[in-house]
Amino acid sequence: MKNESITSRDVDFAKWYTDVVRAAKLADYTSVKGCIAIEPNGYAIWEKIQSIMDKKFKELGHVNVQMPLLIPESLFNQEKELIEGFAPELVWVTEVGDKKFEERYAIRSTSETVFCDYYKKHIRSYKDLPKLYNQWCNVFRYEKETRPFLRSREFLWQEGHTVHATAEEAEKETKQMMDVYKWFNHEILAIPSITGKKTEKEKFAGAEYTLTNEDLMYNGVCLQDGTSHYFGQKFSKAYDVKFTNKDNKEEYAYYTTWGKTTRMIAAIIMVHADDFGLVLPPRIAPKQVVIIPIGKDSSEVDELVNKFNKELNDNNIISYIDNSEKSPGFKFAEAEVNGIPVRLEIGARDLTNGTVTVARRDTREKIIIKKEELTVEYISNLLETIQKDMYDKALERQNKLTFTAKNMEDMENILNTQPGFIHADWCGDVECENKIKEIKGCKSRCIQDEPLITGKCVCCGREAKHHVIWGIQY
Amino acid sequence: MKNESITSRDVDFAKWYTDVVRAAKLADYTSVKGCIAIEPNGYAIWEKIQSIMDKKFKELGHVNVQMPLLIPESLFNQEKELIEGFAPELVWVTEVGDKKFEERYAIRSTSETVFCDYYKKHIRSYKDLPKLYNQWCNVFRYEKETRPFLRSREFLWQEGHTVHATAEEAEKETKQMMDVYKWFNHEILAIPSITGKKTEKEKFAGAEYTLTNEDLMYNGVCLQDGTSHYFGQKFSKAYDVKFTNKDNKEEYAYYTTWGKTTRMIAAIIMVHADDFGLVLPPRIAPKQVVIIPIGKDSSEVDELVNKFNKELNDNNIISYIDNSEKSPGFKFAEAEVNGIPVRLEIGARDLTNGTVTVARRDTREKIIIKKEELTVEYISNLLETIQKDMYDKALERQNKLTFTAKNMEDMENILNTQPGFIHADWCGDVECENKIKEIKGCKSRCIQDEPLITGKCVCCGREAKHHVIWGIQY
Numbered sequence: 050m051k052n053e054s055i056t057s058r059d060v061d062f063a064k065w066y067t068d069v070v071r072a073a074k075l076a077d078y079t080s081v082k083g084c085i086a087i088e089p090n091g092y093a094i095w096e097k098i099q100s101i102m103d104k105k106f107k108e109l110g111h112v113n114v115q116m117p118l119l120i121p122e123s124l125f126n127q128e129k130e131l132i133e134g135f136a137p138e139l140v141w142v143t144e145v146g147d148k149k150f151e152e153r154y155a156i157r158s159t160s161e162t163v164f165c166d167y168y169k170k171h172i173r174s175y176k177d178l179p180k181l182y183n184q185w186c187n188v189f190r191y192e193k194e195t196r197p198f199l200r201s202r203e204f205l206w207q208e209g210h211t212v213h214a215t216a217e218e219a220e221k222e223t224k225q226m227m228d229v230y231k232w233f234n235h236e237i238l239a240i241p242s243i244t245g246k247k248t249e250k251e252k253f254a255g256a257e258y259t260l261t262n263e264d265l266m267y268n269g270v271c272l273q274d275g276t277s278h279y280f281g282q283k284f285s286k287a288y289d290v291k292f293t294n295k296d297n298k299e300e301y302a303y304y305t306t307w308g309k310t311t312r313m314i315a316a317i318i319m320v321h322a323d324d325f326g327l328v329l330p331p332r333i334a335p336k337q338v339v340i341i342p343i344g345k346d347s348s349e350v351d352e353l354v355n356k357f358n359k360e361l362n363d364n365n366i367i368s369y370i371d372n373s374e375k376s377p378g379f380k381f382a383e384a385e386v387n388g389i390p391v392r393l394e395i396g397a398r399d400l401t402n403g404t405v406t407v408a409r410r411d412t413r414e415k416i417i418i419k420k421e422e423l424t425v426e427y428i429s430n431l432l433e434t435i436q437k438d439m440y441d442k443a444l445e446r447q448n449k450l451t452f453t454a455k456n457m458e459d460m461e462n463i464l465n466t467q468p469g470f471i472h473a474d475w476c477g478d479v480e481c482e483n484k485i486k487e488i489k490g491c492k493s494r495c496i497q498d499e500p501l502i503t504g505k506c507v508c509c510g511r512e513a514k515h516h517v518i519w520g521i522q523y
Numbered sequence: 524m525k526n527e528s529i530t531s532r533d534v535d536f537a538k539w540y541t542d543v544v545r546a547a548k549l550a551d552y553t554s555v556k557g558c559i560a561i562e563p564n565g566y567a568i569w570e571k572i573q574s575i576m577d578k579k580f581k582e583l584g585h586v587n588v589q590m591p592l593l594i595p596e597s598l599f600n601q602e603k604e605l606i607e608g609f610a611p612e613l614v615w616v617t618e619v620g621d622k623k624f625e626e627r628y629a630i631r632s633t634s635e636t637v638f639c640d641y642y643k644k645h646i647r648s649y650k651d652l653p654k655l656y657n658q659w660c661n662v663f664r665y666e667k668e669t670r671p672f673l674r675s676r677e678f679l680w681q682e683g684h685t686v687h688a689t690a691e692e693a694e695k696e697t698k699q700m701m702d703v704y705k706w707f708n709h710e711i712l713a714i715p716s717i718t719g720k721k722t723e724k725e726k727f728a729g730a731e732y733t734l735t736n737e738d739l740m741y742n743g744v745c746l747q748d749g750t751s752h753y754f755g756q757k758f759s760k761a762y763d764v765k766f767t768n769k770d771n772k773e774e775y776a777y778y779t780t781w782g783k784t785t786r787m788i789a790a791i792i793m794v795h796a797d798d799f800g801l802v803l804p805p806r807i808a809p810k811q812v813v814i815i816p817i818g819k820d821s822s823e824v825d826e827l828v829n830k831f832n833k834e835l836n837d838n839n840i841i842s843y844i845d846n847s848e849k850s851p852g853f854k855f856a857e858a859e860v861n862g863i864p865v866r867l868e869i870g871a872r873d874l875t876n877g878t879v880t881v882a883r884r885d886t887r888e889k890i891i892i893k894k895e896e897l898t899v900e901y902i903s904n905l906l907e908t909i910q911k912d913m914y915d916k917a918l919e920r921q922n923k924l925t926f927t928a929k930n931m932e933d934m935e936n937i938l939n940t941q942p943g944f945i946h947a948d949w950c951g952d953v954e955c956e957n958k959i960k961e962i963k964g965c966k967s968r969c970i971q972d973e974p975l976i977t978g979k980c981v982c983c984g985r986e987a988k989h990h991v992i993w994g995i996q997y
Contacts, residue, residue, distance in 0.1 A: 080598055080640050081591040081628070089586035089656070096587065113566050117558035118630075118661055118677050124554055141618040142630065145665045146611045154555070156592075156616065156630075166554050182563070187592055187661070191619040203592050 052325050052386055062268045067197065069318055072386050073327040076197045083195040083202035087311070090387060091198075093335035094314055095205060099185060101237055101333075102207065102309070105229055111181040111209065116163040118186075119154040124162050128287040131161060134254025138190040156189040161255070161280075161306060164210040165288030172302060174293045175214045179222075183209040198315035199272075199523055206310035212302045214294060216281060219303035223279040226307040227260040230275035238313065239330040239440040240264050240320050241447050242274065243470065243518060245495030250479050257281040262309075263494045263518070265447045266319040269468040271494050271520035274316050277307035315523075320443050321411075327388030328410055330439050331432040338368035338428060339384045343377045343396030350397050357393075357423065364425045366432065385410060390435050391428060411435050411442075455503050456510070457484075460519075464489045468521045472497070474513030476506035484508050485519060494518045526799050526860055536742045541671065543792055546860050547801040550671045557669040557676035561785070564861060565672075567809035568788055569679060573659060575711055575807075576681065576783070579703055585655040585683065590637045592660075593628035598636050602761040605635060608728025612664040630663040635729070635754075635780060638684040639762030646776060648767045649688045653696075657683040672789035673746075673997055680784035686776045688768060690755060693777035697753040700781040701734040704749035712787065713804040713914040714738050714794050715921050716748065717944065717992060719969030724953050731755040736783075737968045737992070739921045740793040743942040745968050745994035748790050751781035789997075794917050795885075801862030802884055804913050805906040812842035812902060813858045817851045817870030824871050831867075831897065838899045840906065859884060864909050865902060885909050885916075929977050930984070931959075934993075938963045942995045946971070948987030950980035958982050959993060968992045 054072045056064040070076055075091030087095065103113070119142060125132050135158050142154040157163070168180060185207045192200050209226060213219040227244055234242040242262045252259040253276060262275035282301040285291070290302045321328040331337050338361055342354045354370055361368035371380045377394070384392045394406040405423050407416045409431070418427070450469030454460040463471055468489070475481060475493070485491050485508055497516045506513045528546045530538040544550055549565030561569065577587070593616060599606050609632050616628040631637070642654060659681045666674050683700060687693040701718055708716040716736045726733040727750060736749035756775040759765070764776045795802040805811050812835055816828045828844055835842035845854045851868070858866045868880040879897050881890045883905070892901070924943030928934040937945055942963070949955060949967070959965050959982055971990045980987045 077641070077644070079591050079637065080595060081593050081637075084591035084593065086591065086637075086641050087589040089588055092587050092589055095589075112563035113570065114563055115561040115566055115569075115661075115679065117553050117555040117560065118663065119555050119558065121554055137620045139620065140616050140628075142614050143617045144615040144627070146613065153618070154614075163553065163555075163560075167551070167560050170551070187589075189592065205589065 052382065055324055055326060055386075057324050058267065065324070066199075066315075066318060069322045069326055070197045073388060075314065075327070078197075083192060085197045085201050087205075090335075091314060094317070094329070094333060095311055097333050097335050098313060099207075102229075102233060103185070105233070106183055106207075106209070109181075109225065109229070111183045111211075114182045114184050115186065116160050116167065116184060118157055120157055120160075120162050122153045122155065124166055125155055128162065128255055128284060130255040135159070135190075138192065140189055140191050157186075158188055158190045159306075159308075160184070160186075160188075160208055160210065161284055162288070164306075165284050165290055165304070168212050168285075168290045168302070169288055172212060172290060172292050175295055178212060178214040178292060178302065179218065180212045181209075182211065183207055196315075198311055198318070201311070204311045206308050209305070209307040211305045212285075212290065213305070214292065214300075214302070216303050219281075219305050220279055223260060223277045223305045223307070226305070227262065227275075227277040230262045230277070230307075230309055233309075234262060234264065234274065234316075235440065237330070237332045238317055238320075239332075239436055239443060240274075240316055241440060241444040243495065245497050245518065247276075247495060248479075248482060248493045248517070250482050251493055253278045255280065255283060257283060261495050263470075263520075264316045264320060265450055265470055265520075266316075266523070267446070268319070269450045269521075271470065271522045272312070272316055272319070273494075273522065274312060275307075275309040278305060280304040280306070321439060322388070325413065326386030328439070329388040329390060331390045331436045334367070334388070334390050336367050336369055336389055337432055338366060338391045338393065339380075339389045340368060340370045340393045340395060341377060341380045341384070342370065342372070343394055344398065347397035347400075349400055350395055353400070353420075354395055360425050361428060364429070366425065366428060381408075385413075391431060393423075407431070409435060411439050453502060454507050454519075455505075457508060460485060460491070460507060461488055464491055464521065470494070471519040472502060473507035473517060473519055474501050474503055474505060475515050475517045476509055476511045477514040478506070478509065481506055481508035489521055491519050491521050494520050494522070526856065529798055529800060529860075531798050532741065539798070540673075540789075540792060543796045543800055544671045547862060549788065549801070552671075557666060559671045559675050561679075564809075565788060568791070568803070568807060569785055571807050571809050572787060573681075576703075576707060577659070579707070580657055580681075580683070583655075583699065583703070585657045585685075588656045588658050589660065590634050590641065590658060592631055594631055594634075594636050596627045596629065598640055599629055602636065602729055602758060604729040609633070609664075612666065614663055614665050631660075632662055632664045633780075633782075634658070634660075634662075634682055634684065635758055636762070638780075639758050639764055639778070642686050642759075642764045642776070643762055646686060646764060646766050649769055652686060652688040652766060652776065653692065654686045655683075656685065657681055670789075672785055672792070675785070678785050680782050683779070683781040685779045686759075686764065687779070688766065688774075688776070690777050693755075693779050694753055697734060697751050697779045697781070700779070701736065701749075701751040704736045704751065704781070704783055707783075708736060708738065708748065708790075709914065711804070711806045712791055713806075713910055713917060714748075714790055715914060715918040717969065719971050719992065721750075721969060722953075722956060722967045722991070724956050725967055727752045729754065729757060731757060735969050737944075737994075738790045738794065739924055739944055739994075740790070740997070741920070742793075743924045743995075745944065745996045746786070746790055746793070747968075747996065748786060749781075749783040752779060754778040754780070795913060796862070799887065800860030802913070803862040803864060805864045805910045808841070808862070808864050810841050810843055810863055811906055812840060812865045812867065813854075813863045814842060814844045814867045814869060815851060815854045815858070816844065816846070817868055818872065821871035821874075823874055824869055827874070827894075828869055834899050835902060838903070840899065840902060855882075859887075865905060867897075881905070883909060885913050927976060928981050928993075929979075931982060934959065934965070934981060935962055938965055938995065944968070945993040946976060947981035947991060947993055948975050948977055948979060949989050949991045950983055950985045951988040952980075952983065955980055955982035963995055965993050965995050968994050968996070
């Protein structure tokens, strides 16, 4: 039974996406153009993301802080590349009550400026380093076209801002945090992202270089989902962040930033969801198991349901009983559209036969097992199987949608037939990048460490410098 | 040994306060006037506050959401009392890049408007009720005079917004959440707050009534620290939040909001800190125990320190070892200024004598115990004793600073000598409230359920309606 409120994914992917967002009650539009209300089901996923990522950040020595939301225009102007990169998207606070401010304040679109301003004041000696600060907050970018989670004017994220005494240490941090992002996508979100370095054209405004985490959506479109930037001394020179090194000499500090956003929820949907609604990988699901008792007034059913629900929760499996007044069919559909990984149907008639029904959300399989087989271990193993299977399925699709282009004809054929990750060699010239972009807006995603394919640039045929992955992006 | 960077509390309380904030590295001023950077030590306290409060909210059935930061002016204007109450403090976003918006957007100073706008769209039937939503976010109020945590232009808070099908249920929620706030202050922050209803003059703009949680600071000044508002149908009429009730009739919904902020950190400081720095109640301390090994290269010391640190953490006591290169004296002072409840000093010489030293931050007592006495249970009991003693000490001071005024002469004498919580009867007339305010800005804090004292208004001598607590406020 297809969910009537959801357009088929293969018919209209864009509409399917927003239908899933609405049907699973993740977010809704608001009276503030381009800004969403993140609803309980959506925010619970974000809380789970936060708790797992934050734990990992702290294990690696990071601490959380909170810097101001507003940035004086003069402060922003100190780093030209940054203001140029963000200027069209910045919104400005100009008045309090009916009084004009002398200077405009931008709502943060990113916080390099305020962090550097803080570090300038607080870093004196190499003994003050490293500073490993992170903040969870809201940011604002005035995007022209918006879509819930994917591209919203206001979004939530974490932004790490670290300062180090040596370039080596800062570069190690940049790489380490990209590894954390990749780990998070692979192990927690069941998304087989690829990582690599951005080209000069695609890197973050003002960075020396940018590492990126790139996901492939069901429709073959790419999604940038987490970046880690190495700034060298560029920002510390612009914002005067200096320290006295071990040789008692003054030196500019080495700076990194890294961020990952509520866009992850868009990635979960566009990689895993289906025509029946959301499908959540068990490790990120705020609720992993729903137990639906069938038939009223059966003390045998109630007893088993309550006992098993408690056992699951006591063993750190997040389970709940749907005891609402709705019909079992309605409850099944709701659990399905909300993407709960495992649904247990426990009815009086089945218990007489000594069975219970277990439904997997990912495969929509219904498994009838003997009552005695229903143990915490069984559910725990099933959740791990689902997590693994979801990753494998996403990887299999990603592999199918991964192509190689040797020349521009290949490139055009692929992009006109079925976009995906396209491996192709590149000479390093931005003109070739621009030419490739003319085909459906295809951009370089990231540079790979892998060996060259043909040794010739896919565009101009000259000697290639890099093996690059290309694709159409959100 | 007094901390040289901290002014004596009895000499200059205001300076002492900001000195403690700086010395304990809780927050610092920024280039954005009136806005602070919450530093790791300060933010860790906020994280602890969030985790405990959020757990309690969820146990009571609340769920978290995230609404937009910006509020269109037209939406704000729908509720006149609200806009009048907040208008002078609102800052406005008017431009993107260099382009003017057609309509101004306020940065939220509170989110009643956006929540009601959301509920209007999402509530149809009594079956959709109650909605028990909360959000953790930043808000902005353009205060003229600011002080870190106490009154900052941007601050962090939680704001609960709940909608109910009956007045009775909504009023129950209003009271319940005030009970939660009181519980949190008493049991977790060790602050013996009082609660009660605000007078008409002091209630929240647009509310039917406001319940408040009031703390008494070391210097006898009062601090409003958490409010819970009952709106009845007032806002739902302004924002058209209607539902079909059980009798199939259309009805306006019943609305409550409740909030508590980073101001709690100011309360912790002004109730518990001393001339040596911060003093944290164990239940809110991000780090409860610091272990300082003394003397180098003693494997006996290292072994005991590592083993005991692990034992504590395995038993949910948050402990860490200070293995930095600083001198023991420096480490003691740092642990002291940061307010860590328990400090263990473990040295080779002491171990030879079979002893270790335990220092309590609250009393600054040094206790020498036998090595065998140092158990998880000993530390666990000590932390509970400290928590209790801190509450008792605060309560004892609060009781000493609690007075009764029978007439205006009493009122003036008290306020001119030593302010505090002042119990006095009141006729209910705002003119009397205004006259009392002429004495050093003294305001009604809250109405008490307690019986009347004299039965006569402290100001006009007419028949009293309420037993009220009065005081000078931050």
